[in-house]
Amino acid sequence: MGTKERKQREFAERERQFLDAAYELVSANGLLNLQVSKVAEKCEYAVGTLYQHFASKEDLLLALTTLQSQAHTEMFRRVAQWEARPRERMFAIAVADMIFVRNYPEHFRIAQYALCEVVWRAASAERRQDFLEAGRPIGEIVIGIVRDAVAAGDLALGGMSPEEVCTGLWALCNGIHNLVHAEGVLEDFAVGDSYLLMCRHVQAMLNGLGWQPLADPEDVRATDRLIQRITNEVFHDLCPAQ
Amino acid sequence: MGTKERKQREFAERERQFLDAAYELVSANGLLNLQVSKVAEKCEYAVGTLYQHFASKEDLLLALTTLQSQAHTEMFRRVAQWEARPRERMFAIAVADMIFVRNYPEHFRIAQYALCEVVWRAASAERRQDFLEAGRPIGEIVIGIVRDAVAAGDLALGGMSPEEVCTGLWALCNGIHNLVHAEGVLEDFAVGDSYLLMCRHVQAMLNGLGWQPLADPEDVRATDRLIQRITNEVFHDLCPAQ
DNA sequence: CTCCGATAATGAACCGGATTCAAAATTCGC
DNA sequence: GCGAATTTTGAATCCGGTTCATTATCGGAG
Numbered sequence: 001m002g003t004k005e006r007k008q009r010e011f012a013e014r015e016r017q018f019l020d021a022a023y024e025l026v027s028a029n030g031l032l033n034l035q036v037s038k039v040a041e042k043c044e045y046a047v048g049t050l051y052q053h054f055a056s057k058e059d060l061l062l063a064l065t066t067l068q069s070q071a072h073t074e075m076f077r078r079v080a081q082w083e084a085r086p087r088e089r090m091f092a093i094a095v096a097d098m099i100f101v102r103n104y105p106e107h108f109r110i111a112q113y114a115l116c117e118v119v120w121r122a123a124s125a126e127r128r129q130d131f132l133e134a135g136r137p138i139g140e141i142v143i144g145i146v147r148d149a150v151a152a153g154d155l156a157l158g159g160m161s162p163e164e165v166c167t168g169l170w171a172l173c174n175g176i177h178n179l180v181h182a183e184g185v186l187e188d189f190a191v192g193d194s195y196l197l198m199c200r201h202v203q204a205m206l207n208g209l210g211w212q213p214l215a216d217p218e219d220v221r222a223t224d225r226l227i228q229r230i231t232n233e234v235f236h237d238l239c240p241a242q
Numbered sequence: 243m244g245t246k247e248r249k250q251r252e253f254a255e256r257e258r259q260f261l262d263a264a265y266e267l268v269s270a271n272g273l274l275n276l277q278v279s280k281v282a283e284k285c286e287y288a289v290g291t292l293y294q295h296f297a298s299k300e301d302l303l304l305a306l307t308t309l310q311s312q313a314h315t316e317m318f319r320r321v322a323q324w325e326a327r328p329r330e331r332m333f334a335i336a337v338a339d340m341i342f343v344r345n346y347p348e349h350f351r352i353a354q355y356a357l358c359e360v361v362w363r364a365a366s367a368e369r370r371q372d373f374l375e376a377g378r379p380i381g382e383i384v385i386g387i388v389r390d391a392v393a394a395g396d397l398a399l400g401g402m403s404p405e406e407v408c409t410g411l412w413a414l415c416n417g418i419h420n421l422v423h424a425e426g427v428l429e430d431f432a433v434g435d436s437y438l439l440m441c442r443h444v445q446a447m448l449n450g451l452g453w454q455p456l457a458d459p460e461d462v463r464a465t466d467r468l469i470q471r472i473t474n475e476v477f478h479d480l481c482p483a484q
Numbered sequence: 485c486t487c488c489g490a491t492a493a494t495g496a497a498c499c500g501g502a503t504t505c506a507a508a509a510t511t512c513g514c
Numbered sequence: 515g516c517g518a519a520t521t522t523t524g525a526a527t528c529c530g531g532t533t534c535a536t537t538a539t540c541g542g543a544g
Contacts, residue, residue: 003512007520032360036502046523048504057502109359115424116355118274160442167421168443172410175417179409182357200402201410201447208450245541249491278531288494289532299531 015053017043019064026106031113036060058114058122062131065114068107069134072100075235080141082234086149087206087214088226093142094202095230097173098195099238108181142166149211156210165209172201199223257295259285261306268348273355278302300356300364304373307356310349311376314342317477322383324476328391329448329456330468335384336444337472339415340437341480350423384408391453398452407451414443441465 021042026034036057040050054060075096079089101107113119120128146162149155157165180194203213215222231239263284268276278299282292296302317338321331343349355361362370388404391397399407422436445455457464473481 030359030363032363035500047502048523049521051503052521112354113358113360116358117272117351118355120424121272121274158446160446164439164442167418167439168414168446171417171421171443172414172447173417174420175413175415176409178416178420179413182362197406197409200406201413204400204402204410204450205414205443205447206450208446208448290495290534291493293532294492 055124058119059124061114062123062127065111066131066134073137076141089145092230108177297366300361301366303356304365304369307353308373308376310346315379318383331387334472350419
């Protein structure tokens with residue numbers, strides 16, 4: 001009697017359908033114009049059905065954020081598994097980030113909104129829990145890399161704990177994502193440029209901790225080659241053939 | 243015939259009253275529970291009167307964010323005027339930030355929300371303009387300090403422009419503010435600690451650019467003394483006597 | 485002081501979209 | 515094929531932001 005299992009699977013599939021539809025609608029019309037009824041309509045269900053899955057519109061948005069965070073985490077996991085020196089793995093984290101945002105261009109805009117008090121509090125406790133859990137491995141993985149680096153002797157934290165260093169890196173990257181995606185603040189700033197900028201800053205921060213750069217920072221070619229190598233070795237299937 | 247002038251002044255005062263009331267209500271009940279009608283009520287005006295000032299609820303929130311940004315900018319201006327070495331002035335920027343957030347504890351929460359697409363787009367073009375203008379000097383002041391430092395020969399940007407360096411610093415600080423104020427993400431993280439953390443990271447980033455620390459980073463006392471000195475010399479009137 | 489047009493304030497009514505829930509439809513095991 | 519249980523439906527409800535016709539206030543002219 002696999003009926004129950006099938007139902008559960010179908011239920012989960014539908015939830016996914018709603019989330020995908022919501023993301024498409026946001027991509028097409030902006031978060032401002034997202035209507036719950038349109039999401040349901042796009043999936044050919046009534047609103048009531050959607051509300052069996054999500055406690056509120058905000059709940060749906062947080063669920064969407066979480067779903068994408070899971071994809072993000074998955075990429076980080078691959079980096080953790082990748083056989084390379086700590087500094088290379090750390091660089092691979094930045095590359096993962098770059099590819100992630102390329103694949104989910106609306107993610108940070110939605111996440112920024114979903115994590116505001118107004119939305120966060122309006123989502124269900126369960127979704128909040130899910131979000132926090134989805135993000136936890138990200139921190140752990142990066143902390144692991146920092147620890148490895150310290151153990152290998154190429155990083156001096158100068159009184160900071162690996163956790164604190166990671167918080168700083170995380171804040172820097174998120175800060176840049178937010179800057180780039182914030183409405184109006186940097187309107188004429190190309191998203192492509194921002195990754196170069198982010199990488200340079202991460203590099204600067206790591207240099208400050210005593211980490212030697214992987215390549216001559218002036219040599220743009222070398223950096224490009226490195227990005228290419230990581231893309232091929234770790235994320236080949238996540239990048240559209242160019 | 244100063245009638246017109248008086249009216250204008252009264253109009254501006256009332257706008258300020260609405261903004262202050264809104265901030266108090268947010269402090270008391272959270273952004274989630276902010277109602278336009280309650281803001282009007284708190285000021286003993288009808289909603290219609292409030293709507294003579296603000297095109298929408300979002301317009302009010304953005305105006306509030308801008309108002310506080312102006313106070314922030316004002317603090318930065320003082321730093322720019324302060325006679326000190328570039329590195330000291332840069333440190334004073336961090337101190338300004340610390341004091342600012344202490345004085346407006348809800349600011350980043352509100353700003354984070356107000357700068358989301360959903361709110362930003364719903365505000366009037368004029369308010370958006372005002373916000374962008376209020377923030378511009380902040381960047382200019384920090385860039386000025388970086389330039390002075392480069393001119394004094396104690397900073398090597400390593401291929402980055404002063405603007406890029408400032409973007410990185412800004413992103414780092416904002417990223418940490420957001421982390422600290424984001425709901426749930428760092429629930430058990432004391433805001434007080436976060437400044438220490440922020441300062442250390444800024445220090446690390448600047449070290450990466452070749453800037454020598456003002457004091458031995460291990461010596462917490464020395465940092466505290468420096469903060470105290472800047473507080474007294476530059477921001478005496480903005481700090482409640484402790 | 486009073487009147488009048490202009491200006492500002494009022495708050496009840498309106499409106500749009502999120503949310504609910506009673507009724508209809510479907511599913512499942514027998 | 516039947517009836518109970520479950521699921522889906524979408525019209526009705528609710529809520530708070532927004533509007534605007536009405537009322538009150540103001541300032542200057544007579």
